[in-house]
Amino acid sequence: MSNLLTASIGRKLLMSVSGLFLILFLFVHLTLNSFLLLDKVLGFKEVGQMFNAGVHFMGTNPLIKVIEPMLALGFLIHIIYSVILTVQNMKARGPQSYASGNKTSDVEFASQNMLVLGIVIFSFLAVHIMNFYMRMKGFITWEAGEVEFPFFGSMAKGENAYALVHETFKVLPIVLLYIVGSVALAFHLSHGFWSSFQTIGWNNSKWMPRLKCLSNILAIILGGGFSVIALAQYLFF
Amino acid sequence: MEKTINITLKVWRQNGPKEKGRFETYKLDKVSIDSSFLEMLDMVNEQLINEYKEPVAFDHDCREGICGMCSLYINGRPHGPDDDVTTCQLHMRKFKDGQTITIEPWRSAAFPVIKDLIVDRRAFDKIIAAGGYVSVNTGGVPDANSIAIPKVDADEAMDSASCIGCGACVAACKNGSAMLFVSAKVSHLAMLPQGRVEGARRAKAMVAKMDELGFGNCTNTGACEVECPKNISLSNIARLNREFLSAKFQD
Numbered sequence: 244m245s246n247l248l249t250a251s252i253g254r255k256l257l258m259s260v261s262g263l264f265l266i267l268f269l270f271v272h273l274t275l276n277s278f279l280l281l282d283k284v285l286g287f288k289e290v291g292q293m294f295n296a297g298v299h300f301m302g303t304n305p306l307i308k309v310i311e312p313m314l315a316l317g318f319l320i321h322i323i324y325s326v327i328l329t330v331q332n333m334k335a336r337g338p339q340s341y342a343s344g345n346k347t348s349d350v351e352f353a354s355q356n357m358l359v360l361g362i363v364i365f366s367f368l369a370v371h372i373m374n375f376y377m378r379m380k381g382f383i384t385w386e387a388g389e390v391e392f393p394f395f396g397s398m399a400k401g402e403n404a405y406a407l408v409h410e411t412f413k414v415l416p417i418v419l420l421y422i423v424g425s426v427a428l429a430f431h432l433s434h435g436f437w438s439s440f441q442t443i444g445w446n447n448s449k450w451m452p453r454l455k456c457l458s459n460i461l462a463i464i465l466g467g468g469f470s471v472i473a474l475a476q477y478l479f480f
Numbered sequence: 481m482e483k484t485i486n487i488t489l490k491v492w493r494q495n496g497p498k499e500k501g502r503f504e505t506y507k508l509d510k511v512s513i514d515s516s517f518l519e520m521l522d523m524v525n526e527q528l529i530n531e532y533k534e535p536v537a538f539d540h541d542c543r544e545g546i547c548g549m550c551s552l553y554i555n556g557r558p559h560g561p562d563d564d565v566t567t568c569q570l571h572m573r574k575f576k577d578g579q580t581i582t583i584e585p586w587r588s589a590a591f592p593v594i595k596d597l598i599v600d601r602r603a604f605d606k607i608i609a610a611g612g613y614v615s616v617n618t619g620g621v622p623d624a625n626s627i628a629i630p631k632v633d634a635d636e637a638m639d640s641a642s643c644i645g646c647g648a649c650v651a652a653c654k655n656g657s658a659m660l661f662v663s664a665k666v667s668h669l670a671m672l673p674q675g676r677v678e679g680a681r682r683a684k685a686m687v688a689k690m691d692e693l694g695f696g697n698c699t700n701t702g703a704c705e706v707e708c709p710k711n712i713s714l715s716n717i718a719r720l721n722r723e724f725l726s727a728k729f730q731d
């Protein structure tokens with residue numbers, strides 16, 4: 244175990260594990276977001292009740308309290324190491340570029356631009372956190388009032404998070420920003436997912452093509468999911 | 481009749497490691513399309529010598545794709561426009577009459593230019609010296625068949641062993657990473673029982689040397705695999721990652 248993190252492969256392991264952890268988080272997040280559309284479908288009395296119940300669950304669950312700092316740490320590690328690795332790589336490449344360019348075929352666009360895609364995701368993330376997280380956690384005051392919603396068989400009272408989301412997604416530039424962020428995420432994951440298994444050392448000529456296929460499916464579900472929800476809120480709610 | 485083409489060459493010239501380099505343009509007429517790329521460069525040099533100019537320095541040795549000495553970045557690709565061949569195996573029929581061909585040295589911080597198109601690839605030798613071998617005692621030669629090796633493993637080890645250490649993988653990599661080379665060298669020994677014994681030590685030593693020499697971190701872009709003249713597969717890199725990580729976790 245000694246000095247694992249001073250080795251290139253050790254640092255890449257951190258990128259890979261933190262990346263996979265972030266993907267796991269994104270699935271939980273997408274599930275919750277899907278409530279924004281689902282309560283209409285599932286026949287809740289008022290639009291927004293299911294989402295509010297979900298937010299209430301997340302806000303009051305002790306497990307989430309533990310996971311939240313872990314998530315922040317995951318982001319921090321992923322971002323810090325992505326910058327360290329990319330700077331090292333630029334140095335290793337050297338200052339001279341090829342005058343005749345790079346005509347190697349069949350190289351994924353995403354794989355060559357992970358940092359750029361990451362920065363787009365990060366910029367989106369900053370706006371996203373300002374929009375929602377800070378307000379829901381009470382760092383920024385916001386007037387939405389309390390509402391009642393069904394919560395595990397009884398009724399519960401909590402803040403009207405749905406109203407906040409609904410208001411936010413009425414603004415077209417914000418919706419567009421969400422779509423840009425989601426598309427960058429989709430590209431990031433179309434390479435990142437299989438790459439992280441390659442990094443961990445799962446080498447298998449049978450499974451690699453399957454993982455690559457799964458990467459694309461994952462990218463479409465997550466990138467598409469977040470975009471569709473934002474767009475649907477803008478158009479239909 | 482033999483078919484010939486006329487071409488224009490843009491060649492990187494650099495007098496020494498510390499000097500500033502520049503491109504020079506040469507016109508070359510009546511190049512047989514059956515000649516190899518290096519034979520074409522020989523023609524250029526003959527022309528230069530006849531004009532009392534200094535010939536272009538470039539690496540080559542076997543001229544049949546087995547030694548790994550030739551190393552040119554031609555029109556945007558290491559080893560030129562053909563797939564799965566070395567520069568010495570590249571034919572002039574891959575080029576068109578009137579075409580301009582740009583020839584550059586490998587570009588990577590760990591491969592500094594020595595002169596013109598020749599780069600210093602001793603970094604690869606240092607990585608091999610760090611662990612790319614098996615330690616054996618002298619004595620009677622054991623029968624090759626006394627240790628049974630599954631055919632699949634033997635084949636895969638042979639595929640990995642076909643790396644000739646040319647450095648095209650580093651030249652193609654946007655990260656200047658040597659992972660394809662190192663992984664091929666670690667893999668072909670790790671898959672055979674004789675090499676397995678020292679597997680953990682080898683993976684750690686070779687990766688440490690690779691990092692120390694300033695090669696970049698692999699982001700699995702796969703450009704190396706596309707440009708490798710010997711078709712070394714990216715799955716070797718996953719194997720190296722596993723070898724290295726499990727060796728580290730055992731410490």
Ligand code: HEM
Binds near residue numbers: 255
């Ligand atoms: C929710 C957000 C994110 C997820 C789910 C995610 C996921 C991943 C995954 C799975 C990998 C592959 C790791 C590997 O190849 O071993 C990766 C690589 C990478 N990520 Fe992210 N990432 C996210 C955000 C970011 C951000 C914000 C940045 C930078 C500001 C970033 C920069 C990078 C870079 C540069 C790589 C390539 C590093 C390498 O392969 O060596 N990512 N990401």
Ligand code: SF4
Binds near residue numbers: 642647649707708709
């Ligand atoms: S892996 Fe391929 S490209 Fe790299 S040194 Fe070996 S033969 Fe050359």
Ligand code: FES
Binds near residue numbers: 543
């Ligand atoms: S000169 Fe030996 S491989 Fe090209």
